Amino acid sequence: MIEIIPATDIIDGRCVRLTQGDYTRKKTYCDDPLEAALRFEEAGIRRLHMVDLDGAKAAEPRNLRVLERIAARTSLEVQYGGGIKSREALEEVFNAGAGRAICGSIAVRQPELPAAWIAEFGAGRIILGADIRDGKVAIQGWTETAGITAEELIGRFRRDGLTQAICTDIARDGMLCGVAVEFYARLQRQFPEVEITVSGGIGTMADIEALRSEGLRSVIVGKALYEGRITLKEIERCLQNG
Template sequence: MEVIPAIDLLGGNCVRLYQGDYDQSQVFGEDPVAVAKQWEDQGATRLHLVDLDGAKSGEPVNLPVIAKVAAALKIPVQVGGGLRDRARVAELLSLGVQRAILGTVAVEKPELVGELCKEFPGQIVVGIDARNGKVATKGWLETSEVEATELAGRMAKLGAAAIIYTDIHRDGTLQGPNMESLRELAAGIDIPVVASGGVSSVQDLVNLLKLEPIGVTSAIVGRAIYTGDVDLKEAIQAVTWRDVPPEGEMNYLA
């Protein structure tokens, strides 16, 4: 299980939203590069970046900051937010970003997703953000009639490298992941699923290990690592040790 720290960019700052509400944002850092380095130093093997300004406006806004973060890190970076045409995806990947995350276009232009998956194999990930099982688009400001499980199946067939599934009602709430929705979605596709939204403790991450056999291979952690509810280094160790932690350390699977 890979634990992936998240940085959400809004106005150049690191923030977290509550249930995707732009009016309920909290700034956790004014230097995204320093924050990213902090997570890398604590053992992160990948960084998740979201351009919230871009998601809202329809095109990337924080590319200069994203470029600085990608250049400063040794670990791969995946980025989403406002990527709604080929030019923007190509531009983002040219900055050294390993994977581009597509959201709105997966609903509105699925054929474009298929084309990009062929052009950039292994580098296109689809983010499915669900509100009551329906896919939300345009920075979570609109909710479609498309079922999350249905969209996941279509994107897997088009060649997406992975699906990032976010339960909007859990995001930023520290209430724990929606295990049943994750189980249902992962069971229906044959590509990796990344759990996102609601992680509040190391135990939540350990619980997600139960879904690893059906394809939930990693989890994104946001607010909890900023509030201190989750220590990133400890979390990575917990899901790596499984049931055989070093002597004297806490056994989360007991």
Template sequence: MILYPAMDLIGGSAVRLRQGDFDAVTRYPTAPAEALDAFAEAGAAWAHLVDLDGAKAREPRQHALIAELARGSRLSLQVAGGFRETDQLARMFDAGVARVVIGSLAVERPELVNDWLDRFGAERITLSLDVRLVDGEPMVSTAGWTRDSGRSLWDVATAFPAARHLLVTDIGRDGMMAGPNFDLYRRIGERLPKVAVQASGGVSSLADLDRLDTAGAIVGKALWDGAFTLREALAHARA
């Protein structure tokens, strides 16, 4: 399992949100470049970066910073936030970003996203679907969790036959330190066996990493708040 230490960015600073609420922000003093260096020193190969300003505005806001970080980092970066146009993806790839994450746009403009998968290659794009459980079914939310798409995870995911990477966040678990939704990820593995699934939301202990049976896991709050170290997490992810 690939462990992706996560860093969310607002105004050039590392932050965490509680349940996606921009009014519930925890700010961290570590500079983003220093954080990436620390991830690499701990043994990470990847990091997951989110331009929260861009995600909120639905347009690039911190892409210049992310490009700078990509050029100077030893890590493979997976980046998200505000991607709407083809040239925005090309700019990230030119800067050395390994993968770009596409969220709401996969629901709103699937034809464009399928074109990107063809143009840039399935290894360079991660689809990101945020879900709420409704009567046990994972229903996709968009626009920073503020809109219910009315479509299930299964319906949206199967619209992208070429996709190889899928990041799924259980909104109810994100930032809550309550543990991942293991049953949800088991079901995804059974129903979408051809994609490499990244679990996001709720990882709070090393035992959670031991239990996860996914290709990857995004870990943010638990690392930043010191529930365990990145070295410890990496050891459990590789076990």
């Protein structure tokens, strides 16, 4: 079974989607992300992927109130990313109700911090975010490119006990063009002890099935869900059938 995780990207408290990580190509889908979260929960979804896009730019969480409302009103486990640059910010995110925290830019710039957080909070609560553009990791809300690959970044934290990594294909993100199945399958085979969560390009349930058949364990679905390419009924059937 592959876990399907809806994406809720937040700007100014609203649920939006960007195209290829471009802040100027933004579309608002829901003024209140809690409404979407309640629909996801009703369909049997267990986990929500929340990215604070304001926080990613500001280098500190900016939409914790949205997280607090969803955590208080649903049973969804929220994995939250965007602006987590310090232990203080990490604690704020956990205190606001996140079950897991995503470390992206900080993992490149100060890798000793996420390594320490894995040791302190447990590998089950810390997710490595590896956003890829042209084969290299992008940081700071996808506005800068670092000279390191996803494989190198994941490998750097494997010895620290890393068990979860989200890998986003920025070129495909929001494009509904299909997913790079071979890339993700190769990455999962290279790091069998790490749950590689696929993100970017999902357009149909067939894309999800292709990933499942290659042994991927989780996938983030965003624009395809909000635009009806994938329906909650389809996801519900998928979850029921295992």
